[in-house]
Amino acid sequence: MTESKTDPRVLRTRKLIMDSFIELSGKKEFKDITIKDITAEAMINRATLYYHFEDIYDLLEKALSEVLLVNLNYDFYQNDELNEEVFVRIFESITNFQKSLSNRCHRGYEDTIARIIRDQLEIIFYKMLVKQHTTEKDEALKLTAVLLSWGMYGASVEWRRGSQKVPPEEFIKLAIPYIRTGIDKR
């Protein structure tokens, strides 16, 4: 276990950059945000941003992932069982997240954002599945995580379009067998 702690300067600087990026996203469209804008807002040097992020797309990716994880992790990830209730809450959280994003004028980057969200969902689902399905094959769990993440993302988009007021029960019922794969076999 070589878990060397990250330098607090790094954490501070990343937070400054990401916060500034999120802040600016509320004021301008993504395409109009320049590196200089961000570094000025964050009060850090331009070169320092490139020390942490490859370019502005990399920043977008990491900032969104971060926000997503903060929104999800502290709410119910620690509550490590992936049951129906948790599943519904993740669904609602994701949907709210997308709503707040669509208000923030990220037009033209929907696909990128969609991929980022699916990636994060997949990571979360996989981690939770691994915890409770220790006997299962790793490949099977990965596949399940992929299915669930794509499925949930699609359902979320569909649900927002239809502007219904309850989470789509159909999808949830469809997903439950996947969640329970390992449980049933025990």
Add this chain to the structure above:
Amino acid sequence: MTESKTDPRVLRTRKLIMDSFIELSGKKEFKDITIKDITAEAMINRATLYYHFEDIYDLLEKALSEVLLVNLNYDFYQNDELNEEVFVRIFESITNFQKSLSNRCHRGYEDTIARIIRDQLEIIFYKMLVKQHTTEKDEALKLTAVLLSWGMYGASVEWRRGSQKVPPEEFIKLAIPYIRTGIDKR
């Protein structure tokens, strides 16, 4: 003119430290605040604090001066004429500042705080006097600044004790001749 700009890292760090100090002052008495408390709150290393401040008393001094200057400078210092109106506003500002401090449990350091306030007042008055009394002797202006700062501080304390509702007109009338020394001679 060798006015090299200060490194933004320095400004950031000083602000972090001072803000933490002010924040902690609201929760604990000064004597109970340790260096470790401050650096933990500020998320900076302990050694870094000593890079900027000699000790906790030096920090107290500089933090208070900073807060004072922020309270005063941006309000009316740029408005560079030291007339009666500005004088009254500085008086009110100082009095409010002392009030907010006395709520923050700096018990046992009243004398230190008093000195800091007078020092800052003196600096401000001197700068303003120099601007409008260019023909006056420097020594005379310094003396005037000293008189005004001690006078204003004392009047402020006296006024707070008496809990009257208007600034002490007597003191203001007394001070005006000092303010106008140069003007009258023009």
Add this chain to the structure above:
DNA sequence: GTGGATTTGTCGTGTATACAACACTTTTAA
């Protein structure tokens, strides 16, 4: 008092950040 624990202040070393300069690409304006 005495000893352990906490705090203070300092120092040397490694690393993260600031900054200026640079070539390059993209926007803008005329």
Add this chain to the structure above:
DNA sequence: TTAAAAGTGTTGTATACACGACAAATCCAC
């Protein structure tokens, strides 16, 4: 179309900050 302006991404160097170790001072229970 073209030139100026603004933005991007990289590099070398100087400096601020993190960290651990340390002795000395202060605090505090017994």
